[in-house]
Amino acid sequence: MKKKKVLLAPLDPVHDIGLKMIKRGLEQKGHDTLLMPPDHSQEEIIKSIIDNKVDVVLISRTLGYGVAEILGKFIDLAEAAGIRDKVKIGIGGMAIRPELAAELGFDAGFGPGTTVEEAVAFVEGREYKPLEAGISREKKDITAAYDYSFRNKRIEKLLDNIVDGILDYTSDKTTTAILRAEIRRQIIDSTDESEKEKLRREYAKYCDDVVKSFYEAGKYREKTRPLTSDEVKALGKYVDDVNSRLNPLTLQHIDKNPVVFIQYGTGCPFMDIAHIKSCEAWGANGVIHFDPSWGARTEGFLEGYITHEEDGSIITYENLKSIKESLAPYTLWQVRAHRGLNTPETVVLAGKIGADLTKINIAYGSLSGGTDPERLTVDAVAAIKYAAEFGMPFDVVTNEELSGVPAFKAFAGMLIVSKLGLRLGGKPILQPLFCYSPEVMISGQMEDNYIDFNAAKIYCLRNIINAPIWCGAPIGFLTQTEDRVQSSLMTALHASLASSLGVDAISIASSDEAFSKGPITAPSRIDTLRATQASFRFFGHSDITPTENAKKWAEEMEEGIEKVLESVVENGNFVDALYQGLLGSREDGAYPGRAGRNTVLRKS
């Protein structure tokens, strides 16, 4: 390739750092470079181009109002001076985009994130092919490195005892949710429309009135409507368009940095997808589907592309499918099935459509999620079996902590469901909270710092079992304020603490999540993603060192868990233990849910 002569000129009073980096890159490739000092007039630059017979000119300039005209003027000068056809001219700067470069008349535009290699490719007149970042953009199986062996054998034994009891208790029971899940599976598998219709009629029998009237009379619930065919078509076009432009950032700086999930559930599948695509562009590795709270109290699912004016996005085969189809191939997707009256069917839909993960926890779902303990226990056994069948790991969330349940009690519940999952062939993921919980507000473990108590949770779980850990949900909960910068910083610091502790995944909130007073905004999602990325970059392999308290509290937590499990074993019935408050009491702030009470059926 012919050696090029390149003039690098900052059309700017001071800034030329970018040009200096490019100069070095060009010289390494054997090109001749001339870097003009800053603050030269446009005519002087033109004269230098002519005097030095350069092949390529790279201009840098920070943009503000009026500067576009200055840059346009420069191109005019070059053209009027008769050099425009002989010299390639590129422009770089923080506000430069290809569209703007075209408007200004340049041959190329280099905006933020431009690599030296990109500028070199322009100089050499070849197409720029971005190098893949060091961390591969593939779906990560966060369970792969764990054998689920118990280090605390006493706890393992207690858990086995409780799991035996659960399996025994549920063995002769079923629910309408389990029946619906089987019918749904047949509907999905069937290719015969008349058979599908027959199955739908059968399905409707096991639903409550709101859902029944949908299948029987085509009625939609209030505030709920189907997307029009134009909207569905526009959605497809939107996704194709965004995918064709998607060039995502990478959040992780080192291999050890956890996988980062965001949560969506705006109520509208279209808006969800827009949020997902924004988050993918800014480097999110996974997305979590939030369903509406009324869905958790309703027996049965609707069908079709449906939107509604409330938080949480309605679970239907079509809605989930359109979301799945919008995802980049490397994006992990979780559909939650941790509470409500449709958990087995949710897992069937998620599995059939190709979700990577689900979420199941009987203790949380029945103590803070509003679902009756007995009902959820019977449903969850079926849901876990489906998760195992579809090869979907599931996290066992402990958000009952946010209701006031102390961590050790929530962890006892999490470990019971995890052991149940292992027994049924599933792959559970422990999900401790990284939050400023009511427990620590009252007891003061976070008076000095947010590090020790969160670290204690991880130490405690590691002392018990070799299992994957996914901190949630979202990290930094209740440490954020309505100031987006403060919220983003809190998220980022919690993310780096999680990374330092070697956890496998985290869920992060947007910077306005707790204060948006309505749907959260895409820019506030980008706030926390960028903050997390910056924090990973900042810490690299450096660790955050907790104080001695962390280990002390971890031991106390482990003792607490053991005592709770002993009390459950003593009680002899897991479901009854939930009603009795052994895994979180009314005094703690946990109330056994009422949705689905007395609906468990004897198997015929």
Added chain:
Amino acid sequence: MNLTIGIAGTAKNTGKTTTTSAILNELYNIKVPLGLTSIGYDGEEIDNITGLPKPRLFVKENTILAIAGKCLKGGSAEYEILETTDISTPLGNINIVRVVKEGLAVIAGPNKGTQLKYVKDMMINDLGCKIILVDGALNRIAPMTETDGIIIATGAARNTNIDILVKETEALYELLNLPKVSEDKLKFFLHADKIALFSKALDGEIKFLKYGSLIDFGTVEEIVDAIENVQAIFIPALISERVLKQLNDRLNQLWSNKTLIIRDSIKLIAGGDPQNLLKEIKRIKENGGKVKTLQSLPLLAITLNPFYPKYRFDKNSYEPGYIDREELLKQMQNAMEIPVIDIKQEGATRLLETVLNHSRIKS
């Protein structure tokens, strides 16, 4: 008969695209085979710099466009690609397309004069276009030398002071109306690409200087040293306002009976502020010299836009602002002998008549 019309602006938001769009609609009414391109980037929803909404371009079936690859799916219009050229832009190579389904278009076209010429020739010679509209970009004007005449869009976005705006536009008008070198003398200059100093007889000795542009003080000194025997100075490329002033400061009355010849007025206008440049041109004349061009670029009309993006310091953003429309129109009309039109208010009928009139004169 064919005609290529450039629509140039004096700044962003002065109404270039509104003007282009209005002429386009008038031309659709009279069903003329039509070509359209832009030397910048047009038709986007939101301004690249101020973030304010922008007017958009609606194109009808059979219009021929020159458009960068990445713009093909930018609007709702659909195209048949007739040719993909080698002309590359930051948004991909330029395609020559025919509109097969009407709709909104986003257009980034060739942005160099030579490329514009290539596209224009193809539209006229191969595709039978009778009128070609070239939408401008920002304050850029240099590629417009390839058009047969220009419409200038100016307004509050350039300057919110009406007096200054009128004086500046008047200066542009005068600079674009500089007299042409007589046809019989053109041959002496057409092929020179360096500044040439002609001795008393045009076909006599010619001294060529190092540069084609007047952009440095060294060139000024060379001219001053040789001026005694010079009858004409030909500058084929750019003329910098600052350096022209320096030349005038040194020559003063030595301009007497000498002629400054420039290739076209754009080479002058690109080099500085129109009012200052006009001042320097007047100084040459006052000292007994003349200024002529080889190639004229008629200014056909002025369109005015009282809108400007008003910066709000409290919000760190822009919002729409307006100056006195009536006053602007009145003062501008008094200052110039060409149509001055508020395109949003008046529409493009009179503008189109002016354009077509010009094409009749041309043909």
